[in-house]
Every structure is written in structure tokens, then in C-alpha cells.
Amino acid sequence: MSSQTHFFVPIFFLIFLTTTLTYASTTPKTQTLNTNPNPPQIQYINPKLPQRAFTSSKKYEGSSNLVHLRYHMGPVLSSSPINIYLIWYGNWPNAHKQTIKHFLLSLSSTSAPSPSVSDWWNTLSLYTDQTGANVSRTVLIAGEHSDIRYSHGTQLTRLSMQEVISNAVKSAPFPVDHKNGIFLILTSQDVTVQDFCRAVCGFHYFTFPSMVGYTMPYAWIGNSAKQCPEVCAYPFAIPGYMAGGGPGALTPPNGDVGIDGMISVIAHELAELSSNPLVNAWYAGEDPTAPTEIGDLCEGLYGSGGGGGYIGQVMKGRDGMSFNMNGIRNRRFLVQWIWSPVLKACTGPNKLD
Numbered sequence: 001m002s003s004q005t006h007f008f009v010p011i012f013f014l015i016f017l018t019t020t021l022t023y024a025s026t027t028p029k030t031q032t033l034n035t036n037p038n039p040p041q042i043q044y045i046n047p048k049l050p051q052r053a054f055t056s057s058k059k060y061e062g063s064s065n066l067v068h069l070r071y072h073m074g075p076v077l078s079s080s081p082i083n084i085y086l087i088w089y090g091n092w093p094n095a096h097k098q099t100i101k102h103f104l105l106s107l108s109s110t111s112a113p114s115p116s117v118s119d120w121w122n123t124l125s126l127y128t129d130q131t132g133a134n135v136s137r138t139v140l141i142a143g144e145h146s147d148i149r150y151s152h153g154t155q156l157t158r159l160s161m162q163e164v165i166s167n168a169v170k171s172a173p174f175p176v177d178h179k180n181g182i183f184l185i186l187t188s189q190d191v192t193v194q195d196f197c198r199a200v201c202g203f204h205y206f207t208f209p210s211m212v213g214y215t216m217p218y219a220w221i222g223n224s225a226k227q228c229p230e231v232c233a234y235p236f237a238i239p240g241y242m243a244g245g246g247p248g249a250l251t252p253p254n255g256d257v258g259i260d261g262m263i264s265v266i267a268h269e270l271a272e273l274s275s276n277p278l279v280n281a282w283y284a285g286e287d288p289t290a291p292t293e294i295g296d297l298c299e300g301l302y303g304s305g306g307g308g309g310y311i312g313q314v315m316k317g318r319d320g321m322s323f324n325m326n327g328i329r330n331r332r333f334l335v336q337w338i339w340s341p342v343l344k345a346c347t348g349p350n351k352l353d
């Protein structure tokens with residue numbers, strides 16, 4: 001490249017940034033705020049926020065010999081593509097569905113600029129089973145069912161979740177997709193679920209032949225907006241007793257505390273479900289009934305320099321919205337990091353080298 005073209009490229013680049021307001025830079029190299037004399041498009045921040053009220057958070061950003069993540073000989077989701085069968089339970093506005101679907105479709109799309117959601121999913125593909133097969137890089141939405149009439153009421157238990165799936169399988173109808181399928185059940189903000197807000201924001205497990213007809217992995221995540229945003233949509237909402245003084249909650253990148261909070265929990269559950277679908281593959285700890293999985297190890301961590309109340313360095317757009325990765329259609333998302341079996345540490349696409 002001649003020095004003349006070299007000169008024109010950055011100018012063009014700045015004009016491009018100014019006109020489209022999209023984030024198109026490379027991986028950030030510094031923790032300091034952007035001191036560029038041109039209007040900053042993106043700031044890098046590492047806010048210290050009050051600890052969430054509920055947390056089982058075990059943050060291990062640095063490589064740690066204390067974490068014994070072990071493989072227990074079971075399968076991972078290695079068949080490609082991973083077919084998601086979505087169940088929208090309750091009242092779901094279209095805009096909210098779109099945000100979540102754009103996130104799911106970002107997992108294996110290569111069109112988003114770095115740091116991207118698909119870069120984040122690449123860490124999943126480092127997990128293998130005993131045959132050496134890796135978690136699939138391709139994730140699709142294969143089917144959808146809207147349970148708008150709340151077929152099992154507004155108070156669900158862990159067990160009735162499988163009845164909801166059974167109902168969807170018959171009504172949609174969903175094909176029996178043993179090899180590639182998973183169910184993702186999303187409940188609207190007016191639905192309570194056993195342990196929701198108190199012990200969990202979502203969970204994953206597998207269906208029982210006696211309930212659904214066959215065994216298939218599934219995950220459930222609830223919209224916490226009305227019930228416990230400070231617990232399940234942190235850091236977009238922070239505990240009330242800590243509000244006032246200090247930094248406030250972060251602004252959600254898609255404009256909705258409940259939905260943006262849900263997306264990080266969906267990511268967490270999908271990561272764990274893919275690496276531990278039958279709860280006999282990748283987890284730490286000796287107790288298989290309370291496994292510490294690859295998302296649990298990094299809960300509350302979104303960037304480099306996190307821990308001790310800091311969420312880690314994330315980006316803030318000129319619109320004030322916080323994010324740490326890009327998705328399709330100029331979407332931005334704030335998603336927690338996950339454990340890398342290669343680095344033996346939590347990692348994400350916005351990691352500083």
C-alpha cells in the first residue's frame with residue numbers, strides 16, 4: 001500500500017463512522033477513555049457497580065489452577081447445525097421477539113464486525129466430547145411456537161415446564177429432532193417460575209420420555225423486568241438500596257432492561273446446554289446435582305479488568321448504550337463471558353490482549 005492511499009483510508013474510515021454511527025473499529029488496545037480529538041464514537045468504560053443482590057458468582061478472570069473444570073464423558077452438542085425450537089410462553093410483543101431472534105441468529109453469522117457474538121460462540125466450539133467432536137459452530141432457529149394462552153397458567157414449576165414443551169411439540173408441531181434439536185422456552189414478564197429471582201434467572205435440563213415422549217435438551221429463561229430486574233437484568237438494573245451516589249445502572253443496548261438482561265442469561269444457558277446437554281459432560285465441582293458450569297464460572301464478568309465489583313471493560317456508544325459485542329443488523333449486545341478450556345480462564349471477544 002503506497003503512503004498516499006494510506007493517508008486517504010483513515011479519512012474515509014472516519015467519514016464512514018460519522019455517517020453510519022456503527023462501531024467498525026478493531027479490538028480496543030487501551031483501557032483509557034477515548035481521547036481522540038474527533039468526536040468519540042465509542043468510549044471504553046469499566047464501571048464499578050454495587051454487587052447484585054443475588055449471586056453465585058465465582059469470577060475467575062485470570063488463569064486459575066483452583067478451577068477444576070472436568071469432562072465427565074457425556075456428549076456435547078456436536079451435530080451441526082444446532083436447531084433451536086423456540087417456545088414463546090405468554091404475552092410477547094413482536095419487537096421483543098425480534099431482538100432475541102437477532103441475538104440467536106448472530107451466534108453463527110459472520111457478518112457482524114468484531115468483537116462479535118459469533119466470536120463469543122467460537123469459545124464454545126473449543127469444547128469436545130470423548131470422540132473428539134467439537135460443539136457445533138452453527139446455530140439456527142428451526143421452529144417457533146407461541147403459547148399466547150398460557151397453556152399451563154402464569155405460575156410454572158420445573159416439572160410443568162416439560163408439560164409446556166410437550167404441548168408445544170404437539171401444537172406447533174415440532175419434528176422429533178433427536179440429533180440436532182434443543183428447546184428454548186422464554187416466559188413473559190407476568191409469568192412466575194419456581195426458583196425464578198430467588199435462586200435462578202434461567203436453567204437448562206433435558207426432557208423426560210414420560211413427559212415429552214423423548215429426551216431432548218432444553219433451556220428456560222424468564223423476563224425479569226417486573227419481578228427482579230436488579231437480580232436477573234443486572235447491570236441494567238441495580239439493587240434499590242444501592243441506588244443514589246455512585247454510578248447508576250448501565251443503559252441497555254436494545255432499549256429494554258428486561259430483554260437485554262434476558263439475552264445475557266440466554267447466552268449463559270445456551271453455552272452451558274451446549275457443553276453439558278445431559279448434565280454429564282463439562283462441569284466443575286464434585287456434585288452432579290449442583291454442577292458449576294462454564295457460564296457459572298464467569299457470571300457478572302463482561303470484559304477485561306472485571307472482578308471486585310467491576311464488570312470489566314465494555315463499550316459505550318455515543319447513544320449512551322453499553323455493549324461488549326456486535327450482532328447482525330447493527331445490533332449490539334452485552335453478554336457475559338464464558339470459560340475457555342484452552343485459556344483456562346474466562347474470555348470474550350472484547351478481551352484486551
Ligand SMILES: *[C@@H]1O[C@H](CO)[C@@H](O)[C@H](O)[C@H]1NC(C)=O
Nearest residue numbers: 125126127128133134341342
Ligand atoms: C475443537 O476443539 C479443540 C480442543 O479445544 C481445538 O483445539 C480445535 O481448534 C477445535 N476445532 C474447531 C473446529 O473449533
